[in-house]
Amino acid sequence: MHQNSSYDLEYVRSQFPALALTVNSYPAAYFDGPGGTQVPQRVLDAVNDYLIYCNANAGGKFLTSHNSDLVIREARKALADFLGASPDEIAFGQNMTTLNYQLALALTRSPGKRREIIITEIDHEANRGPWLALKERGYKILEVRMDRETCTIDMDDYKNKLSGDTFLAAINYASNGVGTINRVEEMIELAHQAGAITVVDAVHYALHGPVDVKKINADYLLCSAYKFFGPHIGILYGKKALFSELPAYRLRTQSALVPNLIETGTLNHEGIAGTTEAVEFIADLGRRFGFSGSGSGLSGSEKISERRSQVLSGMRAMEQHEQPLAEKMLDDLASIQGVRVYGPPRDYPRTSTISFTIEGKRADRVAEELGKKGLFVWDGHFYAIRLVEKLGLLENGGLIRAGLCPYNTEQEVDRLLEEVKRLAK
Numbered sequence: 001m002h003q004n005s006s007y008d009l010e011y012v013r014s015q016f017p018a019l020a021l022t023v024n025s026y027p028a029a030y031f032d033g034p035g036g037t038q039v040p041q042r043v044l045d046a047v048n049d050y051l052i053y054c055n056a057n058a059g060g061k062f063l064t065s066h067n068s069d070l071v072i073r074e075a076r077k078a079l080a081d082f083l084g085a086s087p088d089e090i091a092f093g094q095n096m097t098t099l100n101y102q103l104a105l106a107l108t109r110s111p112g113k114r115r116e117i118i119i120t121e122i123d124h125e126a127n128r129g130p131w132l133a134l135k136e137r138g139y140k141i142l143e144v145r146m147d148r149e150t151c152t153i154d155m156d157d158y159k160n161k162l163s164g165d166t167f168l169a170a171i172n173y174a175s176n177g178v179g180t181i182n183r184v185e186e187m188i189e190l191a192h193q194a195g196a197i198t199v200v201d202a203v204h205y206a207l208h209g210p211v212d213v214k215k216i217n218a219d220y221l222l223c224s225a226y227k228f229f230g231p232h233i234g235i236l237y238g239k240k241a242l243f244s245e246l247p248a249y250r251l252r253t254q255s256a257l258v259p260n261l262i263e264t265g266t267l268n269h270e271g272i273a274g275t276t277e278a279v280e281f282i283a284d285l286g287r288r289f290g291f292s293g294s295g296s297g298l299s300g301s302e303k304i305s306e307r308r309s310q311v312l313s314g315m316r317a318m319e320q321h322e323q324p325l326a327e328k329m330l331d332d333l334a335s336i337q338g339v340r341v342y343g344p345p346r347d348y349p350r351t352s353t354i355s356f357t358i359e360g361k362r363a364d365r366v367a368e369e370l371g372k373k374g375l376f377v378w379d380g381h382f383y384a385i386r387l388v389e390k391l392g393l394l395e396n397g398g399l400i401r402a403g404l405c406p407y408n409t410e411q412e413v414d415r416l417l418e419e420v421k422r423l424a425k
């Protein structure tokens with residue numbers, strides 16, 4: 001893949017005030033994006049402006065409450081453009097994990113005949129724990145194998161586990177542990193053929209590729225704004241026909257209509273205001289550096305909004321910046337003696353999130369050494385604990401994870417590689 005020559009990295013970096021940070025005189029290099037990205041100025045401004053001009057609870061008869069309602073309405077539209085949905089299919093919550101628990105409890109409120117739920121070994125615990133908890137309600141949880149060599153889902157095992165008893169398949173779009181992009185569209189189709197509901201965790205994928213909920217035909221899909229330049233907000237997409245029937249646990253005072261029926265309590269309004277601007281930031285990248293029309297990841301001739309088209313271009317521009325850096329990192333890490341990279345084969349779809357180990361060194365010690373040089377990487381299992389356990393690494397401290405973002409530079413990658421080389425000696 002070639003670098004996008006129109007991509008102005010200096011402009012992109014200038015949008016993120018946090019990039020000015022230094023550690024022991026080293027400029028901070030943020031490779032911790034898969035754990036949460038940095039935030040552009042326009043998101044900070046939106047949070048600030050909300051608290052000055054719109055700070056009120058919802059549904060009042062006065063100016064700030066009207067403003068607040070408008071901010072939330074606009075955010076649903078922005079997220080609908082981000083995911084290819086309708087605004088009334090977008091709900092907000094505390095974070096993905098909490099929304100997924102709410103969803104799991106609501107979907108199984110009155111258990112029917114189908115009592116099996118499928119989860120995978122590759123998933124983050126947030127798309128496993130809420131389903132595993134349903135054993136208490138009499139559900140049987142079946143776990144699909146991940147191939148340890150390739151860090152990909154064993155599709156034969158998945159197919160074998162689907163049956164007329166499957167109530168729901170919990171599916172991972174992309175692995176936050178090793179970057180594998182899973183065959184989500186095919187997995188959803190197979191689940192639907194078996195008559196099951198699908199819940200997709202797109203938290204990691206949403207930063208790395210365009211989500212099109214209609215194209216993949218997800219029933220429910222979750223993501224988190226703090227993974228794509230926004231504040232700490234969880235987002236739930238629900239296919240309207242199903243979502244409007246969801247027996248969510250709610251207060252008597254709460255609306256029974258979508259999308260509010262799952263939105264318990266007062267929402268994080270200022271965070272929601274910032275989330276709109278996170279989408280606008282990606283759309284801005286699309287306007288500046290993107291390619292319009294073909295290659296946007298969209299199917300057919302479906303008419304889409306201008307902002308969605310810009311978002312799709314923005315996603316592509318980011319990917320075109322990150323992928324060559326990721327390839328360089330994969331090549332160079334693999335050539336360092338004592339370093340082992342974990343993840344899918346080179347021709348398999350993946351995000352620019354790269355995990356590795358250094359022989360004889362615990363991941364936390366490596367991360368600590370790198371941190372002193374201003375190189376921010378994560379260590380451990382990143383809540384993809386089952387995956388790390390299956391790789392046999394849990395006892396020895398897990399993985400070191402470096403994730404690329406649109407603001408990372410080649411110099412930062414070189415700095416990281418040089419330090420890894422030094423630590424591997």
Ligand SMILES: Cc1ncc(COP(=O)(O)O)c(C=O)c1O
Nearest residue numbers: 095096097124126176203204224
């Ligand atoms: C793939 C994946 N799923 C789910 C989550 C949980 O998201 P949240 O922190 O919004 O609950 C994360 C967070 O790291 C993640 O990476």
